[in-house]
Amino acid sequence: MRTTFPDAGVLRPRLKLTPWDAVVVPLIIVIILLLTIAFQGASQPFDVATTPDLTVSLDPINLPYYGLRTVFRMFLAVLLSLLFTFTVATLAAKSRRAEMVIIPALDFLQSLPILGFLTVTTAIFLGVFRGSLLGLEAASIFAIFTSQVWNMAFSFYHSLITIPRELREAAAVLRLSPWKKFWKLEVPFAMPGLIWNTMMSVSGGWFFVVASEVIAVVGRDNDQYLPGVGSYIALAIEQADIAAMVYAGLTLLIIILIYDQLIFRPIVAWSEKFKFEQSEAQEVAQSWMLRLLQRSGFASSLNAVGAAVRRSIPTLPVREASGSRVEAQSDPRPMDRAIDRVWYGMVIAVTLWAVWFLATYMFGPGLGFENGRVLAANPNVNTDLDPEIARQFAAFGVTANPDQTVWLSDVCAATAGGTQVSAELAALVRNERVGAPDDLAAACAVPMAPAGKVAWSEVLECLWLGLLTTMRVVIWIGISTLVWTPIGVWIGLRPRVAQFVQPLAQFAAAFPANLLFPVAVVLIATYALPQNLFQAPLMILGAQWYILFNVIAGTVSIPNELKEAAQVLGLRGWAWWRKLIIPAIFPAFVTGGITASGGSWNASIVSEVVSWGATTLTLSGLGAYIAYWSTGEFNPHVGLGMLVMGLLVLAFNRLFWRRLYMLAETRFRLD
Amino acid sequence: MATTLTPKTTASVGKVILSARNLHKIFKTPEGNDLLVLDNIHLDLAESEIVALLGRSGSGKSTLLRCLIGLISPSSGEVRYRNRPVTGPMPGMAMVFQSFALFPWLTVLENVELGLETQGVPEGERRRRALEAIDLIGLDGFESAYPKELSGGMRQRVGFARALVTNPDVLLMDEPFSALDVLTAENLRTELLDLWEERRIPTKAILMVTHNIEEAVLMADRVLILSSNPGRIISNQRIDLPRPRDRNDPAFIAVVETIYRAMTTPEAAFVGAAAAEIDHTSLGMRLPEAEVAQIIGLIERVEAGPDRGRDDLPALAAEMQLDADDLFVITDAAELLGFAQTCEGDITLLPEGVKLARSDIQERKVLFAEHLMNRVPLAAHIRRVLAARPDHRAPRERFLTELEDFMGAEEAARTLDTAIDWGRYAELFEYDAREGRLRLPENGG
Numbered sequence A: 001m002r003t004t005f006p007d008a009g010v011l012r013p014r015l016k017l018t019p020w021d022a023v024v025v026p027l028i029i030v031i032i033l034l035l036t037i038a039f040q041g042a043s044q045p046f047d048v049a050t051t052p053d054l055t056v057s058l059d060p061i062n063l064p065y066y067g068l069r070t071v072f073r074m075f076l077a078v079l080l081s082l083l084f085t086f087t088v089a090t091l092a093a094k095s096r097r098a099e100m101v102i103i104p105a106l107d108f109l110q111s112l113p114i115l116g117f118l119t120v121t122t123a124i125f126l127g128v129f130r131g132s133l134l135g136l137e138a139a140s141i142f143a144i145f146t147s148q149v150w151n152m153a154f155s156f157y158h159s160l161i162t163i164p165r166e167l168r169e170a171a172a173v174l175r176l177s178p179w180k181k182f183w184k185l186e187v188p189f190a191m192p193g194l195i196w197n198t199m200m201s202v203s204g205g206w207f208f209v210v211a212s213e214v215i216a217v218v219g220r221d222n223d224q225y226l227p228g229v230g231s232y233i234a235l236a237i238e239q240a241d242i243a244a245m246v247y248a249g250l251t252l253l254i255i256i257l258i259y260d261q262l263i264f265r266p267i268v269a270w271s272e273k274f275k276f277e278q279s280e281a282q283e284v285a286q287s288w289m290l291r292l293l294q295r296s297g298f299a300s301s302l303n304a305v306g307a308a309v310r311r312s313i314p315t316l317p318v319r320e321a322s323g324s325r326v327e328a329q330s331d332p333r334p335m336d337r338a339i340d341r342v343w344y345g346m347v348i349a350v351t352l353w354a355v356w357f358l359a360t361y362m363f364g365p366g367l368g369f370e371n372g373r374v375l376a377a378n379p380n381v382n383t384d385l386d387p388e389i390a391r392q393f394a395a396f397g398v399t400a401n402p403d404q405t406v407w408l409s410d411v412c413a414a415t416a417g418g419t420q421v422s423a424e425l426a427a428l429v430r431n432e433r434v435g436a437p438d439d440l441a442a443a444c445a446v447p448m449a450p451a452g453k454v455a456w457s458e459v460l461e462c463l464w465l466g467l468l469t470t471m472r473v474v475i476w477i478g479i480s481t482l483v484w485t486p487i488g489v490w491i492g493l494r495p496r497v498a499q500f501v502q503p504l505a506q507f508a509a510a511f512p513a514n515l516l517f518p519v520a521v522v523l524i525a526t527y528a529l530p531q532n533l534f535q536a537p538l539m540i541l542g543a544q545w546y547i548l549f550n551v552i553a554g555t556v557s558i559p560n561e562l563k564e565a566a567q568v569l570g571l572r573g574w575a576w577w578r579k580l581i582i583p584a585i586f587p588a589f590v591t592g593g594i595t596a597s598g599g600s601w602n603a604s605i606v607s608e609v610v611s612w613g614a615t616t617l618t619l620s621g622l623g624a625y626i627a628y629w630s631t632g633e634f635n636p637h638v639g640l641g642m643l644v645m646g647l648l649v650l651a652f653n654r655l656f657w658r659r660l661y662m663l664a665e666t667r668f669r670l671d
Numbered sequence B: 001m002a003t004t005l006t007p008k009t010t011a012s013v014g015k016v017i018l019s020a021r022n023l024h025k026i027f028k029t030p031e032g033n034d035l036l037v038l039d040n041i042h043l044d045l046a047e048s049e050i051v052a053l054l055g056r057s058g059s060g061k062s063t064l065l066r067c068l069i070g071l072i073s074p075s076s077g078e079v080r081y082r083n084r085p086v087t088g089p090m091p092g093m094a095m096v097f098q099s100f101a102l103f104p105w106l107t108v109l110e111n112v113e114l115g116l117e118t119q120g121v122p123e124g125e126r127r128r129r130a131l132e133a134i135d136l137i138g139l140d141g142f143e144s145a146y147p148k149e150l151s152g153g154m155r156q157r158v159g160f161a162r163a164l165v166t167n168p169d170v171l172l173m174d175e176p177f178s179a180l181d182v183l184t185a186e187n188l189r190t191e192l193l194d195l196w197e198e199r200r201i202p203t204k205a206i207l208m209v210t211h212n213i214e215e216a217v218l219m220a221d222r223v224l225i226l227s228s229n230p231g232r233i234i235s236n237q238r239i240d241l242p243r244p245r246d247r248n249d250p251a252f253i254a255v256v257e258t259i260y261r262a263m264t265t266p267e268a269a270f271v272g273a274a275a276a277e278i279d280h281t282s283l284g285m286r287l288p289e290a291e292v293a294q295i296i297g298l299i300e301r302v303e304a305g306p307d308r309g310r311d312d313l314p315a316l317a318a319e320m321q322l323d324a325d326d327l328f329v330i331t332d333a334a335e336l337l338g339f340a341q342t343c344e345g346d347i348t349l350l351p352e353g354v355k356l357a358r359s360d361i362q363e364r365k366v367l368f369a370e371h372l373m374n375r376v377p378l379a380a381h382i383r384r385v386l387a388a389r390p391d392h393r394a395p396r397e398r399f400l401t402e403l404e405d406f407m408g409a410e411e412a413a414r415t416l417d418t419a420i421d422w423g424r425y426a427e428l429f430e431y432d433a434r435e436g437r438l439r440l441p442e443n444g445g
């Protein structure tokens, strides 16, 4: 009978400190302390109406604290992602009916632009955490979360459904409870894949941390700068402060380095033991941090306490009766089929309702039609979303919206269809920063979409913009493939160089590329360079590394004998590429290409509008469109942009990458 | 016709521990049709006996074992363990797997302890009993090793320790030695038998699936043979040889011979128990997965053998160093194609088989093609479909879905691949594996 919790006996004999503890114990205390500080900062009061605008200071002395806050956000986002993964992906793997809904939903969600989520959720979180800064923090964290969670969930789901049959049977014969089975079989089996995907997610996440700390809030003229490195960078860009940019870059470099050494590497090295392979691997990942922890007496007694606590948890009575069967649904019962039918019906009904809801939300009640005619667009005349101009319009009785938009239909309403325009209003309408039509009366006479809603002509425009962005993604993925493949192969053929370059490439992928955007702005503005040629590649800046390191990995894994055979056969030049290298690295390349193209789609929102000081360069495209309409509150326009981008990415993946992937799986597998 | 077969002698048999009555198992094919795998199985496992379950590949041995232990539910009928109905895995029954099924992230000790954790054994005792089991099974010194550091034999030892640590009443084993090399398997078998003979394990009864006839005769007190398609118990034979048993003992050889005989009846062979009932022009025939070179090699060997056209299967298996199961796959194929006949544990070439053995490469292909067209409906069907299409091509998938009307997905793929393999040799059709497409040969075959 166990009376204490946890077992006292477990603790006492083991607390033996070793010299390593001189490092480990302070490290743990410091980490706890830092987390407390960060949490205090994040939970300060914030009221949308009264608290002064949040801002940051460019004094580099603040950078350690900002770095801490940024890391804290990242940390919470990862925790949330894991939580989501463990619950939702597990549900999808365990329940056929849930799977049917969850998997396509995740597939669609992962093609939506991540920064779009920032707009969707800010208002919601401000409402949930009323009066606390946590609302804004949550919005920022949620954006990071969405950048990480989907591929983690997919990886976990995929692992769960590929657990070998005999292992599942062994667990059933041993009568492991579902809870125990989860931790002893399912999680360990999924661990290597999950850890790898989490690490990749975090690498990609730095980019979005930087982009999601500056948040537009409805009802505020200015953006809110959450304390963090991202905000610091944004302010430095606004003020064109080169020194500050360098400091911020250094800070990020240090953060990523610490993260890599203290967290990434130990965990990867530790997860080696979960690899489900029959033979021992040749090269095993190493980490000094892991060795340190393993030698530390304090850490291992912490571990022992953890184990004791874990042991006390399953308070459920031990099952004396039989365990559960493992059967996959081989013969569904009639009852099951009836429930299935009801379930399909419900899913279809809910989907239809959601589509209808979304359509009416975007187009208004008539879905963009009135009396059988297509409605014209109802543009926002306050093109720059300038609060000053919005106030001037409000003075003339034109409805002013919290997000500073001024809709043409409202101008028409205030002027009796554009016929009664006072001289002052006429002057305002003529202002070059106001995008009103020259002939107001004529424009008002055409039936147009309700205020704030989109019209079908805008859908076409969006598709066109989407096409532009797609073209950029395709061209630049192509160019970086052409550039990096030979380099990657060259490196991969030299194991020594590869060992050195591989971590560098991973590191480069983690380093947020948005930090380098201003360099492009300055160059383009100073030398009047063509934007399409010099600004567009920014979207691939961070994503290209995935291609490089996958090509390296692919090349490294070509069996030596194959290379020798090629040599003996006298393959060289183009034949050597065509017959040996390209087929051999193809699967790895496809994996990298998928990640890179997803990354550049997401980056388009940030890279089609870049600025430095007073200079802002805009490239027309879907990314710029979404960035423009991200006004702090979800609106039909940003919804349209996200939807179009999501569908384009989905189509692109299905029609292009999926096919290449199948080809890689069936034709080019090296085994 | 399914009657309960009871052991002939009951003297040394104790009370029944595990029993199955009227057991049926029906799987659904991917196309939604029923596939009867186990048909009216009656089976008793009594105290202090080792029972071996033999049968062709795909006859349903693993399925039966999993029904008995409660991993899968029978479609009808009942399994009872010590008079309680089995509705899921129960304490008292343990299982050893062909692929070991160890948890690679747990050490040997942790793997072994896992079986006790769910039985509510307190920690200290758990550790003690696990160490005991490890010791018993000859694993001491490896407690803290991870499975991937161990050789196959050592891994299966962990599998045994994990099963035995719970002091199971009944031990069920699904081809426990077939993933091991010959010597390791022999070694492990002997040790297990020693433990059993000396009563050093509390296990009351063992049921093992095997495809190795010698193994069955070495270990078992009773051998059950499962027919194919559907699986019925068609033979129940006691083995009263004294232990330890000697492979060279004439009595041993005689028992092996009788089992070979029982295994070469038409019901046991792949054509199956329902041979009379199934329509031979139907596509639903499974094909034994033998390579053309093996089939022809066997026929040549039998033709050139001492008895000119006739040979003893146990002797052939020994000579060719094949498991009985592997040999049966080849003889089944030769039989199906009408080149040979197996009966009473012997293989006899038919005139066509002799002709095949004596012809040159081209004639052989023609003869083989002729038999393939006449005797394998699937091959003839593929030919017909290809000929009917204007471009003389058809995707593999097309035939696969047709086959999935009749059998499970894996079985269908295996059968189709075998047909393709044979058809390619016979130059009846060509196959592009990259595109997964079949087509008629250029010259029209």
Ligand SMILES: Nc1ncnc2c1ncn2[C@@H]1O[C@H](COP(=O)(O)OP(=O)(O)OP(=O)(O)O)[C@@H](O)[C@H]1O
Pocket: A330, B027, B028, B029, B035, B037, B055, B056, B057, B058, B059, B060, B061, B062, B063, B064, B211, B407, B408, B409, B410, B411
């Ligand atoms: N879950 C399933 N769904 C459909 N068919 C199945 C399933 N499991 C097994 N089968 C089919 O049932 C038959 C018997 O399979 P089983 O694995 O029991 O044979 P076996 O005698 O153990 O064969 P082997 O000697 O190859 O292990 C096979 O035809 C197989 O294709």
Ligand SMILES: [Mg+2]
Pocket: B061, B062, B063, B174
């Ligand atoms: Mg089997």
